[in-house]
Amino acid sequence: MPSMQPYANPRYFVILIAALLPVIIGLLRGRRHRNYESFVALIFIIAMFGGDKWQQGVALIAYVIWQLLLVVCYGKYRQTKNAGPIYYTVLLASIAPLAIVKLTPVFSPQPSLIGFLGISYLTFKSVQTVMELRDGTIKQIDPLFFLRFLLFLPTISSGPIDRYRRFAKDYNGVPKQDEYLEMLRKGVRYLFQGFAYKFIIGYVFGTLMLPRVAHMALMQRSAMGGTGISWALVAYMYVYSMYLFFDFAGYSLFALSISQFCGINTPVNFNQPFKAKNIKDFWNRWHMSLSFWFRDFVFMRVTFMIMKKRWFKNRVRVSQLAYLINFLVMGFWHGVTWYYIVYGLFHAGAIIINDYWLRYKKGKSLPSNRWTGALAIFVTFNVVCFSFLIFSGFLNTLWFTHAIR
Structure with a gap:
């Protein structure tokens, strides 16, 4: 059964x-x-x-x-x-x-x-x-x-x-009756949005497109002798990233919807993550309940422990080590495989680099307009999609398939 x-x-x-x-x-x-x-x-x-x-x-x-x-x-x-x-x-x-x-x-x-x-x-x-x-x-x-x-x-x-x-x-x-009626309204909206995300958009990216671009990437990899980056691999990176978001965000919306029907304001999990202007902004928008959990119960506590034991006097070094431990733990949580661990280290490195950049431009009169904002979103989006390519394990499949041939 x-x-x-x-x-x-x-x-x-x-x-x-x-x-x-x-x-x-x-x-x-x-x-x-x-x-x-x-x-x-x-x-x-x-x-x-x-x-x-x-x-x-x-x-x-x-x-x-x-x-x-x-x-x-x-x-x-x-x-x-x-x-x-x-x-x-x-x-x-x-x-x-x-x-x-x-x-x-x-x-x-x-x-x-x-x-x-x-x-x-x-x-x-x-x-x-x-x-x-x-x-x-x-x-x-x-x-x-x-x-x-x-x-x-x-x-x-x-x-x-x-x-x-x-x-x-x-x-x-x-909740008061008018409050609960609003919760029901949101619950219905979340439900239909979740259906659109998971069963329509997620289906297109995950079931229709992803196997095709994966096959093309494998064929092109073989034709190139196992070296180089093919356009199909780049396509796989973007298609997988879209599938990952819409599938997971759809599940989260279903959970939010049913929670609203039960009179519970379960925390929102996604807030337009692909509009993030830097990697830290991304983690304030992506799988928010997880990232905030790690922030409060790993990053902050590691930071406090390092400062208490005085391992470093420089606060920047303290935060960098805390970021490294935080995302390394997150990587291991996803699974004990090289691509999950590298995914965690990649995001730790990206946030550390982002912090360097934010400190560098502080006090400097650098351009700040809609074009620089769009550029920041574009760069962040591509950095995140590349991290998802690592996360997918597809690179491991490419290397393994070529090796056994």
Whole structure:
């Protein structure tokens, strides 16, 4: 029996929205039916991880129990004398399942038995909760609410990555009727925009165009003796970049849409990223919930640690090292392969170069008009597309295919 794939086809949306009708009617009347909403989430999660994906379902149950025990226990013992060692132990234990899943392909061709769809997003939520418990920004944990936060149906498989306190503020309240009507309006708009992105534009770039330009790039590479850059490879770079954006942004819009129907303002994930004028601006627009998560829980904490230990006196060197670690961790998170790691290092280098440029032009009377703005967007767009070519792993395919010939 096949499992139900989230956001895979129109039928999924019809069933999901029909199941959520009592939730929608309740919110229109000023009430949140939490138990019914949790029941619907449970049924859909069973459908997602049942059938031929029952092993993922078992892994999900074990994972959720593990994270719940870690968070609840740390919430109780974080103010003890040995709070420091306890914190780092809990943090490592929370990250461990995801680390095992990411490292398994290095040692075995078989996928990890503890892996399941959405493990990364659940780990980000769990780790963030542990860190904010330590900071004191989260005072206490309600186990049942933590489960609702962790397993919030619209975002479980593809994000965006929400924050515990922000989610709690929405979930524990009920929007006024006019506010909720506006949320429904936005939800419908996000839904149709997501359909256009994923099922139309994403289909054109990913299903119709991408295999063709990939084939042409392989043929041209072979004809050129395995050297040089072909026009088909450049075409692949742009087509893949468009596919990656519209497919992922479409998924994110679906999650936003269903969240709005549930009365939750899940954070927006994309904000016209290809209009960015520099690489830092790009990361403030692309997969925003992820980039902001890394900014707050990796970059800022690494920066604080370096400054506290006084590894460098120069603040510029501090930020450069923090950027390097931040994007290196992001690269490893995507997967332990050379192209994901190089992708992370590439963006770290691009941001460091961008910082040098921003400091250089500060105080100088350089031209600043719509033409220089358009040039900045053009350069940034091409730098990003090249990074996506690295990320795609297609360069690895080109080299491997030519090598075996």
